[in-house]
Amino acid sequence: MASKSSPETARDVIHHCLEDLIDKKFKEFKIRLQDYTVKPGQKTIPRSRLENVDRIHTAITIIEHYGEETAFEITQHVLEKIPDLHLLEKLKTSIQSYYSKNSKLSAADVADHNTKYKEYIKNEFRRMKDNDSTIGDQVILEERYTKLLILKNYRDKENKCHEIISRGQRHLELIAERAAQSYPSIKDLFRPEKDGHVPRTVVLQGVAGIGKTVTARKIMLDWASGNLFQESFEFVFYIHCREYNQLSAERPLAELIIPRIDGEPLLSISEIEADPKKLLFIIDGFDELKITGGLKTVDPDREFPEGKTIFSLIRKRYLWKSYIIITTRPTALDALQRCVKDERLAEILGFCEAGRIEYFTKFFGDEGQGADAIRLVKENEVLYTMCFVPIVCWIVCTVIQQNKNNRDSLYDMRTITSVYLLFLLNLLKQQSTDSERENITNDLKRLSALAEEGVPQQKILFEEDDLVKHGVDMLALKSLFLNNLIFKEYTTTVSVYSFIHLSFQEFFAALFYILEGNSAETRSPQQCDVTTLLREYTDLDNNHWMLTVRFLFGLINEERLERMKRRFHWKVSPEIKATLLEWITERLKQEEVELTSRTMELFHCLYETQDEEFVKRATRDLKRISLSTNTTLYGDKTMDSMDFRALAFCLKNSDVQNIDLQMTKIRPEDVTILISGLTRCSRLRLIQCFLTGPCCEDLVSVLKTNTSLTELDLGGNALGDSGVKKLCEGLKHPNCKLQKLRLGGCSLTGSCYEDLTSSLKTNTTLTLLDLNANKLTDFGVKKLCEGLKHPNCKLQKLGLSICSLTGPCCKDLASALKTNTSLTELDLGPNELRNSGVKKLCEGLKHPNCKLQKLRLGGCSLTGSCCEALASALKTNTSLTELDLSPNALGDSGVKKLCEGLKHPNCKLQILW
Incomplete structure (x- = not known):
């Protein structure tokens, strides 16, 4: 008989183990053995073969019935x-020793098997399915994978709360701060502690859609490719809990992890068990593991008819020296931590800003397209914030790619409601089966009731009692949409729940009012009334409801409602849409015409609907919109691209005629957005809006297409000559019906006036042209006068104040006055025209064709010597009713001469300055 210290056969290993059992436990061992099966359909050892059998024959029977490895x-x-x-640990050691001494494989054979296994893993893991891919539609993992932030420490309650509620730049800053606390790379997950200890289990937690499975698959691929854990692990194995659930019966570990080619296993269990400390198991999706009673019933000692193979690995009752990475959603952490010991907890936080840019670039396969897509998403602060979640990035990129040739269809990406709804449907699709779909509405109603209760109280952290109150504690949806947070408070740990971000809580709060379901189970009908919500939002000026109300409008879009009904048979209250229309119509009436932050929020609500008919009905009484001060809409925040997009959408689908955005900062990209809404307006004022020359390219398109536009004021913008040259292309278009154009203080010089002249010769509708405060110079006036003399020119008012003019230009102006019979108002002050210039001008005033009614010569450096010429003109000109000569040093003698003209019966002057 072989020595106990040196087992020679498998029978010896089991026999020596049984010899250490006392008689009572040996009897219990045989009883339990009779009920044990491994494979489906496999027969148990007959009771007769175990009755009155000693330890050696029991060992023989086990091996004969099951085979060596399964035994x-x-x-x-x-x-x-x-x-x-205790005996179990001794048995594990004996098995390892047995395999080490009895392995029939040479080192070369083991190396060959390792190489073949790695090739198999590379082929299996180099490609992956996208979230919504069709059969055969896969992406290359290496080309798509983007590094995620993996945090190594718990955050305290305050820091986590800041992450949940922050948006935009502040959220980016917080994520950047967290990056300093992250693992530099995956290999650092098993980095030794300060005392040299290396934990054998790493729990990698993260919310749904954060990238846990992609990370697990990337570890497999990198190991097989020779890029990760080469010296640490001889073999790395992957077990997906969702696939594990689909097994008809429990399987031994070998069948779960060892691949077969043509029916033959690539590895033997002896190779695996020979050196457990060189093994790494990746258990992906622990939260999806289905066991009797659910994960809440897990405890260290309880056994399960299903999941025992995985639990034996997790509990270190098998291959206890091996290493494990377990991925899970946070809601299963409590159950998991009751099973594992010596674990290291890490959290996948998502993408930092650089990660988002990298993901977009990789998705589109082109740096330029990726950059364009990122710019588009950045317009929406809430949406760009949520792009720290990889699945949101995927949804956004997919929508952009599908609509890349149709920018008008991109509202599915620009409206946060659409993206959040796509996120919701995507996660529900992964979770639900046909039999479960009927319950989804009620389950969502419970979850949304929890969200709705927290919004007005600014409550973002929920305790277990809150979940129980709303019936959320036992829902499968809990792990999809809630994040389980564990904080350290003094000497204890506190477990609470939150939505992944405050904006998701606000989205679910909106669902509470939209979905019909078991509202009576959660709150009274009066409390559920959306009218009450809107009244509270309005009367209390309660900004806590702002995003929820926005989502509420977004969810009444007919296309989205139909998608919800079709996919999950959701019932939606039909009265909601009418209630929202009545409320917003009344609000717009009350806001009148001033564009405040409150009015802008109403436009955002309308934009979320993407319902043109709804917007037309809501804005039917709105005729004028004005923002006429230099104060910002949101404290220290000016209008952003999303503000302009919402405004443009509403303008496009309304009858607003008069738009005044004076002193509002409009970036070139915002002009492009804004013009889409300028299809019906007749009067547009964009004074001091920081516009530049390139903006005129977009404005030209308005002039060419909007036949209603009759007045355009661009004063105080640095358009430059290049901008005005582009603008003139629009003025010459036959569709252009512009009557008034103001370009005062637009940094123009004489070189643009050839184009203006050409426009005056072509355009027959322009009656007012304001060129004040531009360095026109005499050369520019000379060119301009050629246009004034053209028979097609119908200009009535011309402003040339502060245009760096001198006396010589008055000769050209006089010539124009002799020809042009439509010009009735001319402003030339202040310019250095002096007496010589005015004398030349008076020649034109005396011509019978001159119909000038108002002439301004204030501050033109005049003296009394020009008054004789002016008096002569007054005696001749019968149309002039207003003359401005202030401030000029005319002197008493000059005024005396002027009075001679005023006394003449032909003089019709009414106002003299």
């Missing part, structure tokens, strides 16, 4: 149930 596994499981954990 070892069964013996371990039965010892777990007795339990005799």
